[in-house]
Amino acid sequence: MIKKNLVLLFLSIAFLTNAQNVRHIETINDAWQFYKGNIENPFSSDVSRSWEKVTLPHSWNTQDILDDEDGYYRGEGWYKKTIKIPQIYDNQKVFLLFEAANQVTSLFVNGKVVEKDHIGGYTTFARDITRVLKKGTNEIVVKVDNSHNDEIIPQSADFSFYGGIYRDVHLIITKQVHFEVANLGANAVFISTPKVSELSAEISVKSKIVRPKKGTYYVKQSLLDAHNNLVKTIKTKSNFGKEVISDFSVEKPNLWSPENPYLYKVITEIIDKKGNIYDRVENTLGFRWFSFDANRGFFINGNKTKLIGTNRHQDFYKKANAVSDEIHRYDMKLLKEMGINFLRIAHYPQDPAILEMCNKMGFITTVEIPFVNKAAANETGKQNSINMLKETIRYNYNNPSIVAWNLGNETTMKAPDKLGEAYTKHFIETHKVLSETIKEEDKTRYSYTVFFREPAYQDKLGIRFTEIVGYNKYYGWYIEELEDIDKNLRSLVKRTLALNPDKPLILSEYGGGADPRLRTYNPTRFDFSVEYQFLLHKAYMKAILEIPEIVGANVWNYADFQVEHRKDAVPHINNKGLVSASREKKDVYYLYQALLKKTPFLAIASKGWKKRAGIEDSENSKVATQPITIVGNTDDVELIINGKSLGKQKFNFATTTFNVPFQQGQNLIEIVSEKEGKVFKDFANIDFTLQPKNLKSKINPFKEIAINVGSYCYFIETDNVDYLWMPDQAYTKGSFGYLGGDFLRTKTKRRNNIGVDVSVKGTENDPVFQTQVVGLESYKFDVPKGTYELSLSMAELKSRKENSMDILVNDKKVWENLNLKKQYGKDRGVTKRFLISVDNNDGITISFKALKGQTRLSGVKLRKVN
Numbered sequence: 132m133i134k135k136n137l138v139l140l141f142l143s144i145a146f147l148t149n150a151q152n153v154r155h156i157e158t159i160n161d162a163w164q165f166y167k168g169n170i171e172n173p174f175s176s177d178v179s180r181s182w183e184k185v186t187l188p189h190s191w192n193t194q195d196i197l198d199d200e201d202g203y204y205r206g207e208g209w210y211k212k213t214i215k216i217p218q219i220y221d222n223q224k225v226f227l228l229f230e231a232a233n234q235v236t237s238l239f240v241n242g243k244v245v246e247k248d249h250i251g252g253y254t255t256f257a258r259d260i261t262r263v264l265k266k267g268t269n270e271i272v273v274k275v276d277n278s279h280n281d282e283i284i285p286q287s288a289d290f291s292f293y294g295g296i297y298r299d300v301h302l303i304i305t306k307q308v309h310f311e312v313a314n315l316g317a318n319a320v321f322i323s324t325p326k327v328s329e330l331s332a333e334i335s336v337k338s339k340i341v342r343p344k345k346g347t348y349y350v351k352q353s354l355l356d357a358h359n360n361l362v363k364t365i366k367t368k369s370n371f372g373k374e375v376i377s378d379f380s381v382e383k384p385n386l387w388s389p390e391n392p393y394l395y396k397v398i399t400e401i402i403d404k405k406g407n408i409y410d411r412v413e414n415t416l417g418f419r420w421f422s423f424d425a426n427r428g429f430f431i432n433g434n435k436t437k438l439i440g441t442n443r444h445q446d447f448y449k450k451a452n453a454v455s456d457e458i459h460r461y462d463m464k465l466l467k468e469m470g471i472n473f474l475r476i477a478h479y480p481q482d483p484a485i486l487e488m489c490n491k492m493g494f495i496t497t498v499e500i501p502f503v504n505k506a507a508a509n510e511t512g513k514q515n516s517i518n519m520l521k522e523t524i525r526y527n528y529n530n531p532s533i534v535a536w537n538l539g540n541e542t543t544m545k546a547p548d549k550l551g552e553a554y555t556k557h558f559i560e561t562h563k564v565l566s567e568t569i570k571e572e573d574k575t576r577y578s579y580t581v582f583f584r585e586p587a588y589q590d591k592l593g594i595r596f597t598e599i600v601g602y603n604k605y606y607g608w609y610i611e612e613l614e615d616i617d618k619n620l621r622s623l624v625k626r627t628l629a630l631n632p633d634k635p636l637i638l639s640e641y642g643g644g645a646d647p648r649l650r651t652y653n654p655t656r657f658d659f660s661v662e663y664q665f666l667l668h669k670a671y672m673k674a675i676l677e678i679p680e681i682v683g684a685n686v687w688n689y690a691d692f693q694v695e696h697r698k699d700a701v702p703h704i705n706n707k708g709l710v711s712a713s714r715e716k717k718d719v720y721y722l723y724q725a726l727l728k729k730t731p732f733l734a735i736a737s738k739g740w741k742k743r744a745g746i747e748d749s750e751n752s753k754v755a756t757q758p759i760t761i762v763g764n765t766d767d768v769e770l771i772i773n774g775k776s777l778g779k780q781k782f783n784f785a786t787t788t789f790n791v792p793f794q795q796g797q798n799l800i801e802i803v804s805e806k807e808g809k810v811f812k813d814f815a816n817i818d819f820t821l822q823p824k825n826l827k828s829k830i831n832p833f834k835e836i837a838i839n840v841g842s843y844c845y846f847i848e849t850d851n852v853d854y855l856w857m858p859d860q861a862y863t864k865g866s867f868g869y870l871g872g873d874f875l876r877t878k879t880k881r882r883n884n885i886g887v888d889v890s891v892k893g894t895e896n897d898p899v900f901q902t903q904v905v906g907l908e909s910y911k912f913d914v915p916k917g918t919y920e921l922s923l924s925m926a927e928l929k930s931r932k933e934n935s936m937d938i939l940v941n942d943k944k945v946w947e948n949l950n951l952k953k954q955y956g957k958d959r960g961v962t963k964r965f966l967i968s969v970d971n972n973d974g975i976t977i978s979f980k981a982l983k984g985q986t987r988l989s990g991v992k993l994r995k996v997n
């Protein structure tokens with residue numbers, strides 16, 4: 132035993148010292164100088180130009196994608212830095228590796244251009260800078276350009292094309308004899324496992340040695356298990372200028388799978404006859420075999436596995452895409468805790484930290500290039516797309532978690548038949564050549580494409596070249612109703628399998644938006660409430676789990692992300708995330724945990740909603756009863772409110788809803804469940820405002836209320852420390868509400884939702900303004916005598932006609948001839964506050980008299996001053 136350990140110790144010491152001797156890698160992320168704009172002569176010593184000091188990862192679009200101005204900066208950005216190149220070896224070779232920069236990158240060292248520009252914003256590339264280096268300090272200048280470019284994908288997409296060096300930059304130093312660094316995709320070694328079974332596995336490692344002159348060199352492979360114990364080594368002699376292929380095998384491999392993501396390590400070294408080491412690279416390796424079957428689903432190591440997971444963008448609130456490895460890994464941790472086994476890395480290759488974690492955590496993944504919506508319809512555009520795909524496959528080749536390469540997303544979004552014959556021809560060719568490229572580059576994985584149009588549409592164009600097909604279907608959101616999700620998915624499966632019986636189908640996107648500030652007990656389609664999103668996903672999951680031909684499904688999206696041109700409840704944010712853009716969990720995240728986790732799980736789904744309000748059940752009843760949904764994978768759950776048990780309820784599809792009486796002030800909700808003899812709990816502390824049923828109540832006197840007029844949703848104004856707006860209601864005697872008019876709706880062929888999607892200027896409270904009552908006659912509050920602050924919020928959104936009105940409070944004109952569009956501008960939120968005294972029993976009546984067009988009101992606040 133001791134002896135064995137000693138051997139191991141020596142072995143690991145040997146690896147340690149070797150590791151220090153070969154290939155030096157360090158990041159160079161700090162203290163770059165940055166200038167946003169064009170520079171005519173970058174090497175003149177123009178002192179008038181002021182440079183900003185920045186740290187990588189960096190993007191110049193962190194702010195302008197979120198502001199009220201249309202558009203964001205798309206142009207040149209310059210980075211410069213002087214560095215001393217560490218002297219590590221005699222005759223060393225020096226490289227710069229950019230994990231990514233968006234989207235055209237030009238590199239200059241000491242005033243000299245280094246190779247061709249790198250094209251594409253999402254793939255990793257390396258450049259050999261040895262030739263242009265000098266002793267002492269060296270000046271590195273990098274120009275990055277994110278202008279629209281007809282020759283580079285993406286041409287159009289529902290995400291922002293942030294500019295900058297937004298991932299790490301590495302300095303790599305090797306000896307003269309080394310594994311190729313600056314190749315397409317910047318990967319030194321390609322590992323595949325041509326045959327894997329429980330009994331044995333074959334390994335094939337391809338590498339290429341770069342060396343100045345002939346000589347005898349060997350490539351040595353060392354396979355280590357997860358505990359760093361050496362399993363096998365082999366040595367292969369290299370031939371000058373040729374790739375080296377090292378084939379070997381192992382017995383009884385530990386298999387890699389989502390349940391048990393067992394990883395080996397392959398150390399690949401260049402050695403000479405005497406055993407001197409020249410270069411060394413490490414890769415992880417997972418042994419697995421897998422297959423997709425259109426009718427039976429996905430199999431890994433012979434086990435049928437339903438693939439359930441999400442999509443992910445590389446984006447974070449106010450950071451654009453300049454996201455640290457720590458955040459990338461944090462995301463992966465949240466995804467793991469959610470219980471998923473599948474990740475679609477959309478819509479472009481992402482940071483290497485993501486795939487590292489996919490390998491370690493056991494996610495089955497697909498990776499794609501940013502061929503989104505539309506092709507770069509010219510020959511260069513096509514070649515660039517092919518190159519990008521090659522870079523993607525080569526750089527990521529060794530990750531065992533990847534099972535398919537996706538060539539594009541919703542490429543028929545801009546209908547090719549409407550873009551002319553030349554475009555269509557080019558478009559079809561691009562699909563063909565990309566799907567061929569996948570199989571040429573990697574025979575061990577599947578080729579994949581994602582569409583959203585009808586299967587027949589793609590078939591008519593003849594672009595279903597890939598082995599797997601994905602569909603993005605937003606039933607219950609953009610189209611169709613929630614009740615019909617199951618029916619619609621079954622019908623989709625039928626339609627696609629009828630045309631292509633052997634092509635497995637993945638539901639590559641589904642979902643709906645939710646603004647964590649919007650809450651409701653009357654969820655409706657497209658209201659952006661957290662509650663509607665919850666119901667939508669529940670319906671989807673039911674269907675997905677029941678339909679075997681849906682081999683895998685990915686929620687759109689793991690997290691909210693920033694899209695400059697979006698005008699949803701939170702402008703510039705696509706809020707279909709299960710967590711927000713700064714990673715706060717929405718209720719639906721817990722639903723997935725309850726449905727997917729193998730370990731006992733229990734949660735109050737809406738525990739993130741801490742500040743609530745409601746109208747008393749009846750006059751002076753002292754409580755307002757509201758539903759609370761619990762999610763869990765135990766049998767049943769007990770709910771206790773303020774120390775009083777409401778009994779136990781059974782879970783149905785991982786959910787159950789209690790009717791909970793809330794009192795004024797703090798309310799403690801506790802839930803308790805048991806599984807396998809263990810107790811599980813969750814709790815929430817809710818600060819509740821109990822609004823009087825009768826506004827003249829002496830027991831619960833009226834103080835203040837804010838109403839989100841024209842909406843069934845509560846709105847939590849997070850910027851104002853959770854200031855709460857209540858849902859609207861038609862007036863009833865003794866209470867408050869609108870008289871006359873209707874909720875504003877967006878009526879299209881596909882939708883009839885409350886509110887209108889406009890980015891409202893001058894406010895962060897877009898949802899208050901986006902919803903309104905139009906054509907109202909009055910708004911009434913049956914409040915007692917007193918002095919009140921009344922504040923009215925309104926906006927004219929997307930209106931075409933002229934609208935003007937007079938507003939009267941208790942018959943006194945307070946706002947005359949108000950024309951919002953003319954006087955304040957279109958799509959602008961306007962709020963005005965009035966001091967009102969009520970000296971009789973008639974309360975407050977705010978009357979709206981149309982002079983032209985229609986009256987409107989978005990929000991109203993009333994506060995009793997004294």
Ligand code: GCB
Nearest residue numbers: 289540541583603640705707
């Ligand atoms: C899609 C696209 C994705 C969008 C999403 C949406 O189908 O693939 O890029 O963000 O829909 O939210 O509309």
Ligand code: CA
Nearest residue numbers: 840899902989
């Ligand atoms: Ca409103």
